[in-house]
Amino acid sequence: MRSCINRCIHLLPNDLHRQCFRCRGPGHNNQRCPVCRGENRIPLYTDSKQMKWLAVLEVRTDHCESWNGFFCLRKGKLCSLMFGLIIMTLVMVSYILTGAKHGLLLIPSPFHYGAFASNPSLMDNESLSDMKDHYQPSKMNISYVKDYPSIKLIIDTITSKIEFVTRQRPDLEELRKQEPHMFSVIPNKFLPNSKNPCWYEEYRGNTTTDPYATNSYALYSKRFRIIFDYLRKVFWNHLYHYKDKHYRLRCLPHFYIIGQPKCGTTDLYDRLRLHPDVRFSAIKEPHWWTRKRFGIIRLRDGFHDRYPVEDYLDLFDLAAHQIQSVLQSDGKERGRRSSIVIGEASASTMWDNNAWIFFYDNSTEGEPPFLIQDFIHAFQPNAKLIIMLRDPVERLYSDYLYFASANKSAEDFHEKVAESLQLFEGCVTDSSLRACVYNNTLNNAMPVRLQVGLYVVYLLDWLTVFNKDQILVLRLEDHASNMRYTMHMVFQFLDLGPLSEKQEALITKSPASNTRRPEDRSLGPMLPTTKAILRDFYRPFNTKLAQVLFDDAFLWKRT
Numbered sequence: 001m002r003s004c005i006n007r008c009i010h011l012l013p014n015d016l017h018r019q020c021f022r023c024r025g026p027g028h029n030n031q032r033c034p035v036c037r038g039e040n041r042i043p044l045y046t047d048s049k050q051m052k053w054l055a056v057l058e059v060r061t062d063h064c065e066s067w068n069g070f071f072c073l074r075k076g077k078l079c080s081l082m083f084g085l086i087i088m089t090l091v092m093v094s095y096i097l098t099g100a101k102h103g104l105l106l107i108p109s110p111f112h113y114g115a116f117a118s119n120p121s122l123m124d125n126e127s128l129s130d131m132k133d134h135y136q137p138s139k140m141n142i143s144y145v146k147d148y149p150s151i152k153l154i155i156d157t158i159t160s161k162i163e164f165v166t167r168q169r170p171d172l173e174e175l176r177k178q179e180p181h182m183f184s185v186i187p188n189k190f191l192p193n194s195k196n197p198c199w200y201e202e203y204r205g206n207t208t209t210d211p212y213a214t215n216s217y218a219l220y221s222k223r224f225r226i227i228f229d230y231l232r233k234v235f236w237n238h239l240y241h242y243k244d245k246h247y248r249l250r251c252l253p254h255f256y257i258i259g260q261p262k263c264g265t266t267d268l269y270d271r272l273r274l275h276p277d278v279r280f281s282a283i284k285e286p287h288w289w290t291r292k293r294f295g296i297i298r299l300r301d302g303f304h305d306r307y308p309v310e311d312y313l314d315l316f317d318l319a320a321h322q323i324q325s326v327l328q329s330d331g332k333e334r335g336r337r338s339s340i341v342i343g344e345a346s347a348s349t350m351w352d353n354n355a356w357i358f359f360y361d362n363s364t365e366g367e368p369p370f371l372i373q374d375f376i377h378a379f380q381p382n383a384k385l386i387i388m389l390r391d392p393v394e395r396l397y398s399d400y401l402y403f404a405s406a407n408k409s410a411e412d413f414h415e416k417v418a419e420s421l422q423l424f425e426g427c428v429t430d431s432s433l434r435a436c437v438y439n440n441t442l443n444n445a446m447p448v449r450l451q452v453g454l455y456v457v458y459l460l461d462w463l464t465v466f467n468k469d470q471i472l473v474l475r476l477e478d479h480a481s482n483m484r485y486t487m488h489m490v491f492q493f494l495d496l497g498p499l500s501e502k503q504e505a506l507i508t509k510s511p512a513s514n515t516r517r518p519e520d521r522s523l524g525p526m527l528p529t530t531k532a533i534l535r536d537f538y539r540p541f542n543t544k545l546a547q548v549l550f551d552d553a554f555l556w557k558r559t
Contacts, residue, residue: 148529151418154425155536161428162540164456169464170370175378178360178370182309186252186379194323194338197380198251203239211235211248215314216307217283220297227282231317238321240328249320249327250313253281254341255384255494256376258462259350260452262398263390264476267513269345271487274507277339277496279319285346288312289372294355303358316342339497350387351451351458354440366435377465384494385466390476391556392453392542393534397526400448408523414530416447421537424450433457453538456545463548473549477556484508 176183190197205211210232212218218228240247257265257272266284273280286292292307319342326338349372356368376383389395400413423446427436436442437457443449462471472493479486487508491499499507525531546554 147418148533151421151533152536154421155533158421158425158428158537159540162433164460164544165432165434167367167371167434167461167464170374172378175370175374179375182375183378185309185313188379191327193327193336194251194340196251196254196319196323196338196341197382198249198320198323200240200247201250203246203248205246207236212314214311216292216305216311217286217315224283227318228314231282231314234321235317238317238324240324248317249324251316251320251323251342252313252380253316253344253383255343255386256349257343257345257347257386257388259347259387259458260389260395260455261347262395262402263347263388264479265345265347265388268386268388268474268479268490269343270513271483271507271510272343272490274503274510275491275496275499276503277341278343278494279322279340280343280345281315282318283315285348286312286315286344287346287348287352288315289376290346290348290352291355294359296355341494341496350462353438354443356438357440366431366439368438371461373462373465383466383470385462385471386490386493387455387459387471387473388476388479389455389473389554392455392538393531393556395453396448396450396534399452401523410524410527410530413448414527417450417530417533420446420448420450421533434461450537454541456541456548459545459548475553478553480512 187199190199203211212228212232215228217224235248238248240249257269259265269280269284272278287296288307288311291297292312293309295303295306297304319340323338323340326336326340329336353368353371356370360368360370396417397413400416401408404412423442424436427439427442431439434457437451437454443451459471459473472489474486474489484504542555546552
């Protein structure tokens with residue numbers, strides 16, 4: 001029995017019926033033809049209603065013939081053709097993707113990166129999606145190798161716009177108006193018999209009162225709650241009782257490790273706290289000056305309730321208890337001056353002023369009217385500041401590897417650098433360098449934190465309020481190669497007491513802290529082209545930094 005697929009249209013006139021597929025020829029008989037008799041007709045239904053057209057299927061074993069002699073192919077040949085087309089498509093897609101990944105395409109890349117359009121009228125309550133609308137993609141192509149000249153033009157534009165202008169320092173009364181509560185809590189004079197800035201504050205609670213019940217740090221994290229549980233147990237024992245009143249010793253840090261992130265600040269912190277005269281806050285990085293006092297817990301989570309200054313001072317209670325033990329010692333030790341100093345190591349202190357636009361008005365040309373250092377200096381004009389820096393090119397790659405969550409690669413890093421450079425170029429074209437560095441919208445839009453490596457911009461702003469001899473600037477490269485030397489510089493800068501050989505060995509020979517994770521090491525170094533691009537970008541800033549510090553090592557020519 002021969003079979004084929006027959007399609008006939010039900011109820012067609014006979015003359016049209018004779019033209020149907022396989023229903024033609026001189027020997028055709030309507031009565032004998034199973035198709036014409038209505039057999040094997042399969043009615044089609046749509047929405048439970050029979051369609052007016054009926055499909056008829058008849059299967060035969062002969063070779064396919066074309067409809068009217070056109071497009072006749074065996075079933076096997078058709079499958080082979082389709083399979084070949086699929087393979088060819090996959091090969092082409094693979095070529096395009098791998099070619100783009102390695103910069104080998106001979107055609108322009110379809111991926112473009114946005115140019116930053118500065119807009120001073122951005123509203124404070126804009127969402128992240130609103131921010132991105134202000135940074136629309138341009139049509140400039142950025143690829144890994146072949147577009148280096150295009151990226152070089154962007155860098156040349158940025159370099160031509162660089163101008164280091166001294167900022168206007170706000171006066172004390174302006175600062176008081178901005179933070180009246182802070183000025184009401186922190187006095188302008190400290191205890192003379194303590195090297196660390198401390199003072200006594202009257203405590204009006206009783207033995208059943210929880211002094212840390214409302215502390216935001218304690219409420220936010222279980223890890224912090226353990227610390228505060230201990231402080232609650234010993235709190236009443238460390239109060240100073242005088243004339244039926246109770247006083248607690250309050251302290252601020254004597255020194256701050258203010259930056260920069262991924263420059264070895266954690267390692268410096270871990271070694272420095274081993275010194276017998278040094279204490280730190282209960283939390284390594286409170287980020288209070290830069291974030292918590294504005295209500296920022298995590299940058300991606302937006303704003304919460306602001307952390308009052310009392311919450312920040314609570315973090316130094318452990319150290320304050322030890323200082324008080326010296327101040328209130330009896331016998332021969334009575335009246336001895338405490339040599340204990342407290343440190344704080346938030347690596348955001350030097351550079352992160354992103355929250356200013358949401359809280360401070362009367363800005364000039366997009367520049368913040370008040371910076372973190374203005375307030376620290378207002379309370380602690382004698383504070384000491386330690387800065388740890390590294391080659392900004394390597395710092396940026398380390399920063400990317402540490403904070404990127406997925407799809408990390410040297411190629412992805414290159415793309416993010418290219419996009420960030422275009423955004424930064426768009427900003428400096430319309431605004432001052434300082435306005436761009438402290439631009440919250442721009443900094444959130446850039447895929448990598450280029451601005452953190454502009455060390456000299458931040459340093460110059462700190463030098464407008466602090467003297468140069470109050471700031472110690474170190475290089476991570478020197479710290480890694482001669483740790484003993486850099487630690488001695490820090491001890492001398494803080495005027496710390498001498499150490500025994502055993503104590504010094506413990507501090508200087510401990511393993512390095514917060515090194516690169518194994519999974520990040522496996523990604524290898526950045527692309528040579530990316531490194532060359534970043535070298536060009538940071539060069540004028542490094543040159544200025546070396547001039548300010550009178551040290552050519554900060555040019556990072558050998559790294």
